[in-house]
Amino acid sequence: MMNxxxxxxxxxxxxxxxxxxxxxxxxxxEEIFDENVQPLSEYAKTAFENTVLHTEEIDGxxxxxxxxxxxxxxxxVNLAVLRLAFYEILFEDTVPSGVxxxxxxxxxxxxxxxxxxxxxxGVLRSxxxxxx
Numbered sequence: 001m002m003n004x005x006x007x008x009x010x011x012x013x014x015x016x017x018x019x020x021x022x023x024x025x026x027x028x029x030e031e032i033f034d035e036n037v038q039p040l041s042e043y044a045k046t047a048f049e050n051t052v053l054h055t056e057e058i059d060g061x062x063x064x065x066x067x068x069x070x071x072x073x074x075x076x077v078n079l080a081v082l083r084l085a086f087y088e089i090l091f092e093d094t095v096p097s098g099v100x101x102x103x104x105x106x107x108x109x110x111x112x113x114x115x116x117x118x119x120x121x122g123v124l125r126s127x128x129x130x131x132x
Contacts, residue, residue, distance in 0.1 A: 002041050005103060008084065010044030012107050015051055015080040026052055051087040058086045065126045077112045078120060085124055097128055 002010075010033070018029050026049050030040055051058065062082050063071050071079065085104035088095040101124045108117040 004043065005106070007041040007043040008047070008088075008103055009107065009110075010038075010041055011047035011051070012080055012084050012111075014040075014044060014048040015083055016076060016111075018048075018052065019076045019080065047084065047087060047092070050091060051083050054087060054091060055083065058083050058090065061086050061090070061127060062123065065123045075112065075116070078108065078116055081107050081112065081120055082123060085120070086127075089124070089127070101125065101128070 014029055014033055017033060018024070018026070021029055021032075030045060030048070033040060059071055062079075066074075074082070081104050084107075085100045088100035088103075089097050092100075101121065104124060105117045105121050108120045112120070
């Protein structure tokens with residue numbers, strides 16, 4: 001049985017994969033993942049589908065906190081991490097905001113460049129400070 005961090009990582013991988021197959025429906029991306037990587041958790045599937053569903057709102061929030069960057073210039077890994085974290089902060093009541101930030105930083109440490117975890121943390125913490 002997977003823990004929540006592992007399920008979140010699956011959702012992140014789906015979001016990352018979707019960046020390369022934008023024209024494919026979510027169900028096809030999930031099927032490719034499910035067949036080739038590992039069985040897909042229900043949380044990952046829900047988080048992935050809802051993040052894609054709310055991408056416009058999520059990206060609007062990300063864009064506000066990029067300070068001199070445009071969302072189109074972000075590395076696909078960082079974009080997937082930020083989208084998932086913002087989804088959890090904005091729409092997932094079962095995930096405390098601090099946990100969403102910490103998990104995003106951990107995903108960035110594993111998949112992104114060495115300076116990216118601090119960047120991810122800065123964007124998310126800025127949003128949370130303004131939200132308070």
